Amino acid sequence: MAVARKKKTVARKSAVRKPVAAKKMFSVKTVKKSSNPLGLEKKAPGQFDTLQEIALAAHRKLPAPVWDHLMGGADSEMTLRRNRASLDALALRQRVLVDVRKIDLGTTLLGQSLAFPVFPAPVGGFLSKVHEEGGPAVARAAVSRGTTAFIATAAKPSLEAAQAAVDRKLIFQLYVRGDRTWIEGILDRVKAAGYAALCVTVDRNYYGRRERDIVSGLPVKEGFGDQTYQASLNWKDLVWMKERVGLPLIAKGIATAEDAELAVEHGADVVYVSNHGGRQLDHAQGSIEVLAEVVKAVGGRAEVLADGGVQRGTDVVKMLCLGARAVGVGKLLGLALSAGGEAGVARMLELMELEVRTALGLMGVTSIKQLGPQWLREVPVLGTPSSVSAYPLLEEAVRRSALQEDLLRSPR
């Protein structure tokens, strides 16, 4: 207390004497302290208390081009921002005086039970940029929290290693990078490895122009393998793949009622609403904006999953209200793996579960089965939606460290 009073007096005195230049008031020592408001360095990955800390720790660790690759989108990043804006344009309704001591978050996906309705979406090559064992690490973290994981074609070290790391059947996500013989080879491996389902991503027939990567020169511009095979895919190929692999089929990247109808007609067991986190077609609608029309077109004939802009438990709740059975996280997975490896991903999922539970408790909901559109209202969007706007502490910390850099650069 005494120290605090003394400091105050000094500040008052100097203010009275003469105005002090900003760079003097903020000595380097003070700025350094305030740039770490959350004391992150002291926290082990499993001990992050908030999702914001995970995002901030990842921001600290990742070189700028890698951060941009993870968090950026295609072209003008309109779809990326719409994913957030459309989530922010929905408010949750709340009912009170309901006994919410017990809340059931459990759901199922293709007959498998999930402890709560969130899963790591397929995130391919990025995982190996930030973790030597991306696939198995994500698989172990997801299964340890009682949910499933999508393992991407590009996940390292191999599709077999990810599945072998856990005793629960995971979902394999396919990008087509070769002719039918190539596809047969990979589908046979998927089946032999023991996966539960095949997910074919259908919204990447061209590689979106992610201009942050183009400008930074990060070597991911063209993805991997021969992209023309993916560009040639049609609905009949899906039917053939499902027959060949003999597993349930998930079509990922559906964004219209028309394609939802076709997906079901061509044997999709799961329709996965996604715009690839705004990384593919720019100026598409936000994911949650198209969810209701897809759910309606599917009409209960398949299960519906969704992703896009989900960074909070409340986002998950909104997606569930509009008919998603469970919700994927892409960027958040990348942030968590970057921030804390396998423990970071497990903690991120745990915090997501906590946020969903807290939101439902405050809404007066005791089971996710009670959710529906009646819990939502359209509202004006506040602020500027972006891939980090769900994390105000991160935005503030970035502003502060920009200020710090500015001060360190300016002549003394």
Ligand SMILES: Cc1cc2nc3c(=O)[nH]c(=O)nc-3n(C[C@H](O)[C@H](O)[C@H](O)COP(=O)(O)O)c2cc1C
């Ligand atoms: C770095 C990164 C890599 C991705 N790689 C793949 C991939 O290999 N296959 C795929 O189907 N989707 C991929 N996606 C898309 C995600 O599966 C998911 O659809 C999207 O990230 C969801 O949006 P969100 O990032 O806002 O959560 C990737 C996304 C990111 C951010």
